[in-house]
Amino acid sequence: MNRALLLPLLIAAAMLLFASTYTVPETEQVIITQFGQQIGAPVTKAGLHWQIPFIQKVNRIEKRILEWDGPAAEMSTEDKLFIDVDAFARWRITNAKLYFVRLTDLRSAKDRITNTLNGETRNAVARHQLVEIIRTQRDRQPVVDASLDASVNKTLPEIRFGRAAIEAEILKAAQPALAEYGIELLDVRFKRINYNAGVAAKIYARMTSERQQIAARFRSEGEGEAAEILGKRERDMAQIESEAYRKVQEVQGKADAEATAIYAAAYGQTPEAREFYSFTRTLETYRTVFARETTLVLTTDSALLRLFKSGPAAAPK
Amino acid sequence: MKNVTPPQYQIPANLGSLAVPAVVVALALWFALTCFTSVPTDSNGVLTRFGKFVEIVKPGLRFKLPLGIDNIDLVPVERQLTLDFGFTTPSATNQNQAPDDPEAERNIVTGDLNMALVEWIVQYRIEDPKQFKFHVFEPEGTLRDASEAVMREVVGDRTIDEVLTVGRAEIETETLTRLQALVLRYGLGLTVMQVQLQKVHPPKGVQASFGEVNQAQQEKQQAIFLANGEYNKVVPRAKGEALRKVSAAEGYAAKRVNEAQGDAGRFNATLTEYLKSPEVTRQRLYLETMQEVLPQLSRKIVLDDKAGQIFPLLQLDQKTK
Numbered sequence: 334m335n336r337a338l339l340l341p342l343l344i345a346a347a348m349l350l351f352a353s354t355y356t357v358p359e360t361e362q363v364i365i366t367q368f369g370q371q372i373g374a375p376v377t378k379a380g381l382h383w384q385i386p387f388i389q390k391v392n393r394i395e396k397r398i399l400e401w402d403g404p405a406a407e408m409s410t411e412d413k414l415f416i417d418v419d420a421f422a423r424w425r426i427t428n429a430k431l432y433f434v435r436l437t438d439l440r441s442a443k444d445r446i447t448n449t450l451n452g453e454t455r456n457a458v459a460r461h462q463l464v465e466i467i468r469t470q471r472d473r474q475p476v477v478d479a480s481l482d483a484s485v486n487k488t489l490p491e492i493r494f495g496r497a498a499i500e501a502e503i504l505k506a507a508q509p510a511l512a513e514y515g516i517e518l519l520d521v522r523f524k525r526i527n528y529n530a531g532v533a534a535k536i537y538a539r540m541t542s543e544r545q546q547i548a549a550r551f552r553s554e555g556e557g558e559a560a561e562i563l564g565k566r567e568r569d570m571a572q573i574e575s576e577a578y579r580k581v582q583e584v585q586g587k588a589d590a591e592a593t594a595i596y597a598a599a600y601g602q603t604p605e606a607r608e609f610y611s612f613t614r615t616l617e618t619y620r621t622v623f624a625r626e627t628t629l630v631l632t633t634d635s636a637l638l639r640l641f642k643s644g645p646a647a648a649p650k
Numbered sequence: 651m652k653n654v655t656p657p658q659y660q661i662p663a664n665l666g667s668l669a670v671p672a673v674v675v676a677l678a679l680w681f682a683l684t685c686f687t688s689v690p691t692d693s694n695g696v697l698t699r700f701g702k703f704v705e706i707v708k709p710g711l712r713f714k715l716p717l718g719i720d721n722i723d724l725v726p727v728e729r730q731l732t733l734d735f736g737f738t739t740p741s742a743t744n745q746n747q748a749p750d751d752p753e754a755e756r757n758i759v760t761g762d763l764n765m766a767l768v769e770w771i772v773q774y775r776i777e778d779p780k781q782f783k784f785h786v787f788e789p790e791g792t793l794r795d796a797s798e799a800v801m802r803e804v805v806g807d808r809t810i811d812e813v814l815t816v817g818r819a820e821i822e823t824e825t826l827t828r829l830q831a832l833v834l835r836y837g838l839g840l841t842v843m844q845v846q847l848q849k850v851h852p853p854k855g856v857q858a859s860f861g862e863v864n865q866a867q868q869e870k871q872q873a874i875f876l877a878n879g880e881y882n883k884v885v886p887r888a889k890g891e892a893l894r895k896v897s898a899a900e901g902y903a904a905k906r907v908n909e910a911q912g913d914a915g916r917f918n919a920t921l922t923e924y925l926k927s928p929e930v931t932r933q934r935l936y937l938e939t940m941q942e943v944l945p946q947l948s949r950k951i952v953l954d955d956k957a958g959q960i961f962p963l964l965q966l967d968q969k970t971k
Contacts, residue, residue: 356700356701356702357701357702358698358701358702359698359701359702359703359783359784360783360784360787361701378702379698379700379701379702379703380699380700380701380702381700381701381702395787397784397785397786397787398785398786398787398836398837399787400786400787400788400791400792400795402791402795405754419754421795421799423786423792423836463759463763464761464763467759467760467761467763467806468761468806468807469803469806469807470807473761473807475761475808475809475812475817476812476816476817476820477811477816478811478812478815478816488762489761489762489807489808489809490761490762490763496803496806497803522795522796522799523799523802524795524798524799524802525754525755525757525798525802526759526802527754527757527759528759528765533765533853533855534855536763536764536765537765537853537855537856539764540764540765540810540852540853540856540859541855541856541858541859543764544856544859544860544862544863545859545862547863547866548859548862548863548865548866549866550866551863551866551867551869551870552866552869552870554870555866555869555870555871555872555873555874556873558870558873558874558877559873559874559876559877560877561877562874562877562878562880562881563877563880563881565881566877566880566881566884566885569881569885569888570884570885570888573885573888573889573892574888574891574892576892577891577892577893577895577896578895580892580895580896580899581895581896581898581899582899584896584899584900584902584903585899585902585903585906587903588902588903588904588905588906588907589906591903591906591907591910592906592907592909592910593910595907595910595911595913595914596910596913596914598914599913599914599917599918600914600917605921605924605925605928606917606921609920609921609924609928610917612932612935613920613935616935616936616939617939619939619940619943620939620942620943623943623946623947625946625947625948626948627947627948627949628947628948628949628950628951629944629947629949629950629951630951630953631950631951631952631953632952632953633952633953636936637937637940638952641952
């Protein structure tokens, strides 16, 4: 064989080999088409595969679980509250043949899911009250902030279904519609649920008034407790002062009684003592009764002046 | 300009014989470069051949087939990765770390239909490189969405006060448990290690009223302190005053009794002496008293009992001296 021909031949053989093989990565599945016609079952096994060169075409389709994260949409709940709902879903292509025929690429698939899920989410949200979409656990008892102890926030509103049930509802409703495109919807979850601007203002107003109520309660509690303490002050003062008065009177009265008894015992022990007491006490009274400005008129008959008048001759009786 | 003839390079005559070794050397070099991959210590490599998974390769210099037959994808399994929710860390290195819309992300409706601004982080690691690479499209993006959904689910079952104060730790553990379960179910190949709440606030429009509650709490305490102050200002003093009065009364009582006893003693003593000679003593006492009393008086008029008629002339109110 001619040495010069060897190289081109080798290159041609390599190219042919290259054209008749294709690889399938772990993340993809492949549909082989021949002049636009699907040939055989989708190839899901990863690795190196053969194909008829130049005639067959490899169409790669995602095998992994995919995510749909649709745009947030404004919806109305059953209790007429407008909320922005942002959900996400997980899906995968289970029927690649159907998918390939009806959708061809990921973008059109996502558009299809957006249409289906937006509609079903809107329906589900409209069937339920807001609290059903927010809450999940039906019987949860909230922990109470002991420092607040205001009765305002002690309970959570009751629910009948809950978020998980509504998510399941949406999933169940959307699955058949998407199965027609070879898509299996694995789950749907609410990612964000926010009040729209108009509702938020009302919520803020309610939260504000709720807090003001708590604040007012604290203030009046403070005033009440202060009044109670001041009342206690008045009570204690009156009690202390009156008790002191009572004790003083008791002690003094007892002493007075004792003194009286002592005097009575001394002065009244015999008739002579009684007489002597009255005599000395009368004399003592004179000392205090007669002051400087007093004019005293004495007659010579008086005991003091008897001698004065009669002279020394008459002996005093 | 001088006309300089460009230097003439001579093509060596033995080029043909040199070309083969040159090509061989170049091939060897290229082979060496494409046949080895260095797997860093914090990573594992996922080795695929023709797209098919072969094995997980450990850190070190690893051989692989060239020409795109073998491929090693590096997965940082040892690195602790973080996702921020509701806020952004300027120094973030993880491309999924920062949120697209922090404002919308931190607004969460609570179980009592109030609103709270919640910021949190999720820390995770890639645990299963094979699953991480092949099972789910963009696992870290899915983790972001799952984290948000779970956090909202948990906050959605709590009151605003639990979210802001008492329930923080519980929210973290509850979110972590549920998120771990969900990540396992989704087969993301990740393991969530921690959920940590960062700043949690009431919404901007109501922050003032939450501040007012704090202020009212302070005011309540202050009112009580003030009242206690008023109480303590007077009551202890009144107690002391009461004790003083009682003591004074006891003093009075002692004095009173002692004086009575003294008086009685004195009286008894004089009485004893008096009884020995009552007439003389009476006389003496009377006269002594008169002696003391009379000199103090300013006017003394002595009348004979026969001269009673001078009375009308006496000017009793007239001052003497």
